[in-house]
Amino acid sequence: MPAGAAAVFGRPEGVSGSFAPGGVPTGTLSGARRPQPVVADPHPVLREAFGRPEGTSDPMPRDPDARFGDDDDAPASPPDPWRDPDSVASLDDPALAAPRAPEPTAAGPKVGVRSLLFDRAITWQALVVLGVGALLIGLVGGLIGRLTAEVSAPLFSDSVHLSGSGGDNSSPRGSVARVARAVEKSVVSVDVRSANAFGTGSGVVIDKNGYIVTNNHVVSMAANDRSAKLEVVFYDRTRVPARIVGRDIRTDLAVIKVDSVSNLTVASLGDSSALQIGEEVVAFGSPLGLDRTVTSGIVSAVNRPVPLRPDATSDTDAVIDAIQTDAAINPGNSGGPLVDDRAKVIGINTAGLVPGGGSIGLGFAIPINEAIPVVESLIRDGRAVHAQIGVNASSVRNDRVLGALVRNVVAGGPAAAAGLRENDVITQFGDRPIESADELTVAVQNSAIGKSVPVTYWRDGRTFTTSVRPAADS
Secondary structure, eight states: OOHHHHHHHSOOTTOOSSSOOTTOOTTOOSSOOOOOOOOOOOOHHHHHHHSOOTTOOOOSOOOTTOOTTOOTTSOOOOOOGGGOTTOOOOOOOOSSOOOOOOOOOOOOOOOOHHHHHHSOSSOHHHHHHHHHHHHHHHHHHHHHHHHHHHHSOOSOOSOOOOOOOOOOOSSOOSHHHHHHHHHGGGEEEEEEEOSSOEEEEEEEEOSTTSEEEEEHHHHHHHHHOTTOEEEEEOTTOOEEEOEEEEEETTTTEEEEEOOSOOSOOOOOBOOGGGOOTTOEEEEEEOGGGOOSEEEEEEEEEEEEEEEEOOBTTBOOOEEEEEEEEOSOOOTTOTTOEEEETTSOEEEEEEEEOOTTSSOOSOEEEEEHHHHHHHHHHHHHHSSOOOEEOSEEEEEEESSSOEEEEEEEEOTTSHHHHTTOOTTOEEEEETTEEOOSHHHHHHHHHTSOTTOOEEEEEEETTEEEEEEEOOEEOO
């Protein structure tokens, strides 16, 4: 043990046990002793808290319940359980006192009219004020009701009688109405029905003997299926059986005939070569089976080559030199007339570009000047003959040349006789510039059989000119 600790806490010298030897006073052991620690006086606060009360020598501890120096008249402080080790648990007031519900009160007696009038529960002055107020409210309410009744008219009436203007509706108003009135009776619907299919087109009466012009693709199903039924429906809904007179797959034209029909209205034919771009036209037909439909527009282009290829319902394989119009032409308009503002037929509606299922303002009709010789040939012979030069061609467009590329030449044909060879590019036929194979087809088809036509062609970077004499295709 360190010397300092041993001096404070060690046994006095000469003491080996827990207690000093008997009879020997403390601090008087024989022998010299080392200095002993001295205990200081207690702090005054500790003396006051734990010491004896002044003026007493009682060695017993002070009574914890004694109130030395307290005023006996002072109100007793509430006991503090935290200072009393023997205190028991007890409940005190809550931190937040809950509000107490008020004591229920019994309902008083009801106030009646007798109480008001005879017991003087309400003064006469109050009754007078209440009466005047009620009277004013009634007057104001009645006034508002009266005004409201005058503003809101009755909902129903038996005195209303409607009548038209009484004008003259017999004469057509407007150029389209005038044209429609003049042409409508000469336009027919063409129905083709078989066991498994049904088709509708249009047509126009061109002769009082019952000849009707339509498109080849309208009657193709009837021509190729002997069991199919072909009928014509006139403007008055009269249905009449029809027969095919002749049809031409190269121009998509056909002629049908009805018998024993009197008082036919024949359409007037015009001159398609005199058409002007921007001229007003009217299209007749049965688009989507809706018969007696009329649409109007303008001529938006002429001499537009339009190819018509075979499909599942038609064997037409033609290129027409079409009139382009923005008059709506939809499926079912085919075969109907395109009419100018003088009610003259200037074309036969044939095709429309309908990528979305409806007209987009691009319709095409066969010019009537090109249709007339084909129709006359069909009525006379049942077939049509066309000009040809004995070549097959495809369109070519590159940085050197633009035209119809000759793919092959028929030996002994008009083109071979004129010196044309394969890979020549025809750039002009007669007075018509050629920019595609379709344009060459319509140019040759519209030329006269046996009549020489000048032709310009390109070969090996040089341009040449020759003459071709078209021949009949059969």
